[in-house]
Amino acid sequence: MAPEMRVSIVERLRNIDRRVIFVLVAAAVIIPLLHPLGLPLKSSPPSSSLYREIENLGPGSVVLMAFDYDPATDVELGPMSLALLKHCFSRGHKVVSLALWPMGASLARASFAQTAEEFGAKYGVDYVNLGFKAGGIVVIDSLGKSIHESFPKDVDGTPLEELPLMRNINSYADIDFVLGLSAGDPGLPFWIMIAQGRYGKKVGGGCTAVSAPMLYPYYPNQLLGLLGGMKGAAEYELLIEAKGSATKGMDAQSIAHALIVLFVIIGNLFYFMGRSREKRGGQI
Amino acid sequence: MTADIGTWLAAFLTLCIFSFLYKDNPFYKFAEHLFVGISAGYWLCYHFWNTVKPNLYDNLVEKGEWQYLLPLFLGICMLLRLFSKIGWFSRWAIAFMIGSGAGIMIITYLQSNFLEQIKSTLVSLDPAGSSWTQVANNSLLFIGVVTGLVYFFFSKAHTGITGGVARVGVVFLMICFGASFGYTVMARISLLIGRMYFLLHNWLGVV
Numbered sequence: 001m002a003p004e005m006r007v008s009i010v011e012r013l014r015n016i017d018r019r020v021i022f023v024l025v026a027a028a029v030i031i032p033l034l035h036p037l038g039l040p041l042k043s044s045p046p047s048s049s050l051y052r053e054i055e056n057l058g059p060g061s062v063v064l065m066a067f068d069y070d071p072a073t074d075v076e077l078g079p080m081s082l083a084l085l086k087h088c089f090s091r092g093h094k095v096v097s098l099a100l101w102p103m104g105a106s107l108a109r110a111s112f113a114q115t116a117e118e119f120g121a122k123y124g125v126d127y128v129n130l131g132f133k134a135g136g137i138v139v140i141d142s143l144g145k146s147i148h149e150s151f152p153k154d155v156d157g158t159p160l161e162e163l164p165l166m167r168n169i170n171s172y173a174d175i176d177f178v179l180g181l182s183a184g185d186p187g188l189p190f191w192i193m194i195a196q197g198r199y200g201k202k203v204g205g206g207c208t209a210v211s212a213p214m215l216y217p218y219y220p221n222q223l224l225g226l227l228g229g230m231k232g233a234a235e236y237e238l239l240i241e242a243k244g245s246a247t248k249g250m251d252a253q254s255i256a257h258a259l260i261v262l263f264v265i266i267g268n269l270f271y272f273m274g275r276s277r278e279k280r281g282g283q284i
Numbered sequence: 285m286t287a288d289i290g291t292w293l294a295a296f297l298t299l300c301i302f303s304f305l306y307k308d309n310p311f312y313k314f315a316e317h318l319f320v321g322i323s324a325g326y327w328l329c330y331h332f333w334n335t336v337k338p339n340l341y342d343n344l345v346e347k348g349e350w351q352y353l354l355p356l357f358l359g360i361c362m363l364l365r366l367f368s369k370i371g372w373f374s375r376w377a378i379a380f381m382i383g384s385g386a387g388i389m390i391i392t393y394l395q396s397n398f399l400e401q402i403k404s405t406l407v408s409l410d411p412a413g414s415s416w417t418q419v420a421n422n423s424l425l426f427i428g429v430v431t432g433l434v435y436f437f438f439s440k441a442h443t444g445i446t447g448g449v450a451r452v453g454v455v456f457l458m459i460c461f462g463a464s465f466g467y468t469v470m471a472r473i474s475l476l477i478g479r480m481y482f483l484l485h486n487w488l489g490v491v
Contacts (some may be wrong), residue, residue, distance in 0.1 A: 074478070148292050197396040252473075257469065
């Protein structure tokens with residue numbers, strides 16, 4: 001290739017219109033959604049560990065599930081909630097949900113609606129949605145004293161005494177496992193600090209990919225399992241053998257990541273080529 | 285393709301927001317302003333009915349628990365920030381929040397984020413019956429922690445052996461930043477996948 005042409009390509013790629021990048025990323029996401037490739041997926045130790053913990057709980061165990069997220073992160077945490085609920089219901093566990101984020105209560109309701117019927121789980125007997133309570137870490141701490149005082153009524157305004165499942169559940173002493181689905185603050189770090197640190201409960205859960213690097217250091221001593229982002233959700237779907245929206249999205253995720261890695265390599269390559277020419281006193 | 289008007293509206297607003305990727309335009313501005321306005325109104329109503337009413341109004345007015353006058357007073361103090369001459373009242377509420385927050389957090393935070401994390405780092409390099417991968421992992425953890433800490437030790441110039449160890453620490457920090465960046469990319473692509481899946485599945489029905 002003639003040097004003039006190489007210079008021209010370097011120059012053009014260094015000043016490429018960012019909209020070209022947007023179109024390529026959009027194509028990398030859309031095409032695998034339309035034509036799934038079925039790329040292989042393996043479960044990581046933190047996901048497998050969470051699966052084992054839920055699997056090894058005895059039938060009738062009570063799982064406290066916190067929906068600490070909102071619709072903005074539902075694409076990552078929604079599939080996790082469905083997979084975890086399916087696993088809990090299939091093992092005969094009782095699920096008590098609450099939310100430290102206002103929209104979490106509605107998202108919990110939607111997740112129960114999509115899973116309970118399949119396993120014959122009944123509201124008030126097999127699962128209860130306590131709804132939202134403002135206060136973050138103070139609410140988490142108050143559950144150690146009395147759930148009934150913190151949440152006198154469920155999400156629909158029914159007194160807890162009228163719900164058979166809640167008659168024998170009043171504090172962390174009656175909870176076997178705490179699952180936190182967390183998109184930020186308040187979220188999983190507070191559950192680790194209070195439920196695990198202060199009350200010694202087993203804690204596991206899932207989080208958005210952004211917060212995963214901050215939470216992995218808690219695994220495996222303080223956090224018994226962790227699902228990080230859409231990949232974590234897809235891994236759990238694989239473990240329970242129920243493919244859902246996270247698995248469908250993983251092809252697109254992988255292709256988009258490969259494209260971004262390619263962009264980083266090409267960007268660096270042309271940056272160094274340009275710098276080398278500048279040092280030699282030539283044009284870029 | 286769906287006939288649900290709500291889905292059509294959501295798809296239209298999604299495309300309006302995506303149009304910013306081409307360039308700023310009236311459709312984007314419309315969707316942005318609509319989002320800000322609706323969010324503000326929604327959260328105001330939501331927090332009044334789900335926080336102020338059950339936690340304050342019901343306890344104070346319906347149950348007659350007068351101790352709730354204190355949070356009411358502190359809440360009003362916070363709102364006084366809107367008036368420059370008496371805005372200093374808000375410091376009382378902020379002081380209460382910081383004091384109570386620190387009281388709740390300090391010990392618990394030290395326990396779970398400091399002592400427990402140190403405990404998790406103090407692992408045997410070659411525990412009995414461990415595989416070579418476990419030994420390698422534990423060694424890596426030890427080297428990463430020690431060299432990372434040396435990098436943040438500023439009482440000695442980073443020259444000679446200290447400088448060399450600190451440079452190894454920088455490598456570990458860079459790997460950590462790289463992992464964080466990778467996860468951030470994954471999160472953002474997940475959001476894009478979520479919207480694309482909505483458009484292709486819920487709206488167009490082609491997936």
